[in-house]
Amino acid sequence: MSVADYTTQKRVQIGGLAVVALIVLGALLTVWFDVALDRLFTGGYVNRSLQMATPIALAAVGGLYAEKSGVFNIGLEGFMIFGAFTSAATMYLLGGTSPSQGHIWLAIVVAVIVTMLFAALFAVLLIRYKADQIVAGLAVWFIGLGFAPFLAAILWGSRSSPGLASINYLAVPNLEEIPWFGSALFTQSPLVLLTVLIVLVSWVLLYRTRYGYWIQAAGENPEALDTAGIDVNRVRYAAVIFSGAMAGLGGAVLLAHAGNFVGTGETMVDGRGWIGIVAYLFGNYNPIGAAAAALLFGGLDMLNYQLQMVGIEVSARLVNLFPYIAVIVVLTAWGKTRVPSSVGEPYESEE
Amino acid sequence: MSSSDSGRVRAVLDYAAARMLDATVLERIGIAIASTTLALLIGLIIVAAAGHNPIRFANQLVVGSFGSERAIARTLRYSTIFVLAGIAVAIAFRAGVFNIGVQGQFIVGGIATVISIIWLAPLLPDGMIGGAVLILVGTLAAVISGGLYAALPGVLKAYGGANEIITTIMLNFIAIGFVGWLVSSPFNDPESTATRTERLPDNVSLPSIVFEDPNLSIVGLIVTIAVVAFVAIVMTRTSFGYDMVTSGYQQSAAKYSGVDAKRMIVSTMTFSGIVAGLAGAVFVIMIQGYYTDPSGVGNYGFDAIAISLLAANNPIGVIPAGILFGGLESASSHIQINSNVPVQLIDGVVGLVVLFVAVPELFRMIARRTGLGGDDR
Numbered sequence: 001m002s003v004a005d006y007t008t009q010k011r012v013q014i015g016g017l018a019v020v021a022l023i024v025l026g027a028l029l030t031v032w033f034d035v036a037l038d039r040l041f042t043g044g045y046v047n048r049s050l051q052m053a054t055p056i057a058l059a060a061v062g063g064l065y066a067e068k069s070g071v072f073n074i075g076l077e078g079f080m081i082f083g084a085f086t087s088a089a090t091m092y093l094l095g096g097t098s099p100s101q102g103h104i105w106l107a108i109v110v111a112v113i114v115t116m117l118f119a120a121l122f123a124v125l126l127i128r129y130k131a132d133q134i135v136a137g138l139a140v141w142f143i144g145l146g147f148a149p150f151l152a153a154i155l156w157g158s159r160s161s162p163g164l165a166s167i168n169y170l171a172v173p174n175l176e177e178i179p180w181f182g183s184a185l186f187t188q189s190p191l192v193l194l195t196v197l198i199v200l201v202s203w204v205l206l207y208r209t210r211y212g213y214w215i216q217a218a219g220e221n222p223e224a225l226d227t228a229g230i231d232v233n234r235v236r237y238a239a240v241i242f243s244g245a246m247a248g249l250g251g252a253v254l255l256a257h258a259g260n261f262v263g264t265g266e267t268m269v270d271g272r273g274w275i276g277i278v279a280y281l282f283g284n285y286n287p288i289g290a291a292a293a294a295l296l297f298g299g300l301d302m303l304n305y306q307l308q309m310v311g312i313e314v315s316a317r318l319v320n321l322f323p324y325i326a327v328i329v330v331l332t333a334w335g336k337t338r339v340p341s342s343v344g345e346p347y348e349s350e351e
Numbered sequence: 352m353s354s355s356d357s358g359r360v361r362a363v364l365d366y367a368a369a370r371m372l373d374a375t376v377l378e379r380i381g382i383a384i385a386s387t388t389l390a391l392l393i394g395l396i397i398v399a400a401a402g403h404n405p406i407r408f409a410n411q412l413v414v415g416s417f418g419s420e421r422a423i424a425r426t427l428r429y430s431t432i433f434v435l436a437g438i439a440v441a442i443a444f445r446a447g448v449f450n451i452g453v454q455g456q457f458i459v460g461g462i463a464t465v466i467s468i469i470w471l472a473p474l475l476p477d478g479m480i481g482g483a484v485l486i487l488v489g490t491l492a493a494v495i496s497g498g499l500y501a502a503l504p505g506v507l508k509a510y511g512g513a514n515e516i517i518t519t520i521m522l523n524f525i526a527i528g529f530v531g532w533l534v535s536s537p538f539n540d541p542e543s544t545a546t547r548t549e550r551l552p553d554n555v556s557l558p559s560i561v562f563e564d565p566n567l568s569i570v571g572l573i574v575t576i577a578v579v580a581f582v583a584i585v586m587t588r589t590s591f592g593y594d595m596v597t598s599g600y601q602q603s604a605a606k607y608s609g610v611d612a613k614r615m616i617v618s619t620m621t622f623s624g625i626v627a628g629l630a631g632a633v634f635v636i637m638i639q640g641y642y643t644d645p646s647g648v649g650n651y652g653f654d655a656i657a658i659s660l661l662a663a664n665n666p667i668g669v670i671p672a673g674i675l676f677g678g679l680e681s682a683s684s685h686i687q688i689n690s691n692v693p694v695q696l697i698d699g700v701v702g703l704v705v706l707f708v709a710v711p712e713l714f715r716m717i718a719r720r721t722g723l724g725g726d727d728r
Contacts, residue, residue, distance in 0.1 A: 074516070131710035134449060134516065135660060139706035142653065146699030147397075153693030154401050263695075265646035271524050274517055281514075317532040324521040324528075331518055332511035 039310050051257050053298030054195040055250035059276030060290035061202045062246025068285055069239035070219035070342045071126055074137025076247045077273025079115050081144030083251025084268060087111035088161045088261035099165045104256055111252035112245050119244020123237050130346040149263035159263035166259035167191060191253045202287040215239055219340030222347045232347045247273060278327045282334055297323045379663040385714050386707035394700040403692050415685025416678035424564035428638060430677025431571045435630035436655035437669040438582050443623040444664040447599030448616055452504060452519025453627040454652025455526035458645045459500045460493035460631025462530045465548050465642045467492035472552045482554030490632040497628015498621045505620030509613035530645045547643040557637050571637045583666040595619055657701050660708045
């Protein structure tokens with residue numbers, strides 16, 4: 001299988017270890033709390049994990065395109081905040097507190113367009129004006145953290161929006177009743193399916209098309225690409241704008257699932273953009289690997305709800321820390337990802 | 352041109368080169384001022400676009416930060432924390448390590464102070480001496496826990512290759528969540544309706560001389576200035592500081608002169624975290640007096656990144672930058688009461704400041720286009 005071509009041996013080992021660890025953890029839970037595993041890992045859990053994973057996976061796919069092309073977009077978190085806010089605001093302006101499904105889809109489109117514009121501006125600062133990529137990326141986060149709650153306060157008089165509406169699930173009658181995977185596959189948010197599609201298309205685009213090779217060359221060997229007559233910076237602009245659009249879409253998807261905007265604390269995005277960066281590092285810059293890593297984080301995120309369902313009393317605040325701890329463990333166990341060699345360096349053509 | 356003339360030319364060139372070195376400092380100051388001004392201008396435009404009066408808003412910014420003795424005391428109170436947190440960031444950035452986790456180390460330091468003081472208070476006499484001991488112990492707890500909390504990502508970076516930007520951000524989220532749990536469960540004050548810990552005993556407070564503000568102490572200011580002086584001396588006058596800065600800017604040179612890069616990363620992070628923890632202790636003892644849910648204590652550690660960048664990571668430069676941010680914070684608490692412009696705007700402006708600091712090239716270009724300041728700006 002061609003995915004395996006891009007998956008190194010060691011990563012498989014670590015992935016295997018993670019699965020073993022999860023099984024051992026599950027077994028311990030069964031013994032300590034007398035909880036049957038099949039009650040913990042239900043079809044509904046898979047379903048919710050997929051939903052939690054989608055925003056992370058989208059941000060990750062975007063981020064890996066930017067980094068493959070030689071630009072480290074550390075502003076994913078900020079773009080997600082813009083995406084979530086813009087879609088909430090659009091939804092509210094179109095349909096008040098009871099927007100229709102059509103309004104939700106329109107809001108998602110608007111959010112993607114708006115974040116694309118922001119990302120284009122960001123790309124100009126990074127590529128044309130050679131801004132420090134780390135500092136500018138942090139700035140995007142801070143701007144999101146500040147302006148999204150500010151605009152929310154102007155629009156709704158509070159940092160969070162009132163309840164708006166969340167997206168309807170697609171359900172295939174009869175098939176959804178298949179045990180285990182039936183509900184995950186056949187009663188699912190259309191946005192999860194869209195994400196799966198985007199991940200697969202990104203994989204094909206990156207590894208199977210000429211444009212994908214240009215993106216990879218822009219990060220690995222910009223001189224060669226330049227010599228071949230391709231404008232390196234143009235490829236990078238496209239990749240950075242795409243990464244902003246994907247992060248914005250991720251934020252909009254997060255909102256469409258949650259149904260209202262939360263601008264308190266670190267906002268409803270709550271680190272998912274940063275987790276997205278780790279997801280693509282863990283996935284070795286491969287869209288499919290990144291999506292799988294996002295699913296791992298999404299699953300950890302939903303564990304809280306799952307433990308409550310089976311009656312294990314653990315503080316929600318503590319269980320909510322699992323994804324962040326997992327990020328640290330993953331980064332440490334697999335910190336030395338092979339970064340494209342020209343990441344972070346502005347490229348100047350020798351014309 | 353005679354040979355004596357060429358000697359003169361040489362001297363002039365040397366002089367010009369020396370001036371150019373100064374110019375980089377000037378240039379940085381110019382960029383800092385330009386970034387802040389531009390960010391504030393954009394803030395005002397947004398205020399106007401949101402249907403408020405920008406001139407009134409600008410006026411409130413000034414009145415709210417420096418307009419009265421109360422405002423000045425409030426500004427200095429916030430500045431104390433901002434300068435300490437800014438120094439913490441600057442230490443790491445100078446050494447080429449991105450400690451984005453100052454917020455987390457600040458929170459961990461603060462809660463360590465509260466817990467240690469609450470635990471120890473019943474064992475000590477009530478008077479001033481007991482209070483002084485508690486303050487020292489609480490500060491020590493903050494410094495140790497802040498240092499350790501920063502050492503962890505340092506170790507993970509040095510020996511595991513984990514990117515410190517991401518690990519420190521994750522540790523921020525973990526600190527916020529974990530301390531949030533601490534103040535809502537095991538250390539919750541049962542007599543309070545709010546989610547917070549018990550208050551510190553009355554004898555744990557710093558004297559308010561000079562300023563009448565109960566939340567500003569001259570002791571806090573002195574500690575801050577002493578820390579700035581200490582860090583500046585360590586950075587510029589000690590071999591440890593020299594190794595730190597060279598490993599940040601000239602990795603190969605540092606390696607050649609025998610600096611253990613990995614240990615340097617860990618000690619830099621620890622040093623940075625110690626100062627962040629100290630900021631947490633000063634925040635608790637001087638200002639808050641208890642601990643609340645850390646998602647609401649204020650983004651001191653994040654703003655500190657902007658402060659350090661604005662100061663070009665120079666410990667002394669952190670003072671004016673910290674006072675600027677203290678003024679903004681002070682003005683925002685004034686604006687919150689006296690105006691209906693949402694104060695989150697100030698956070699957005701801070702983000703813009705960071706963005707503009709990241710693109711010095713933009714300002715150089717503007718300077719060149721407009722002819723203002725020419726090349727040495």
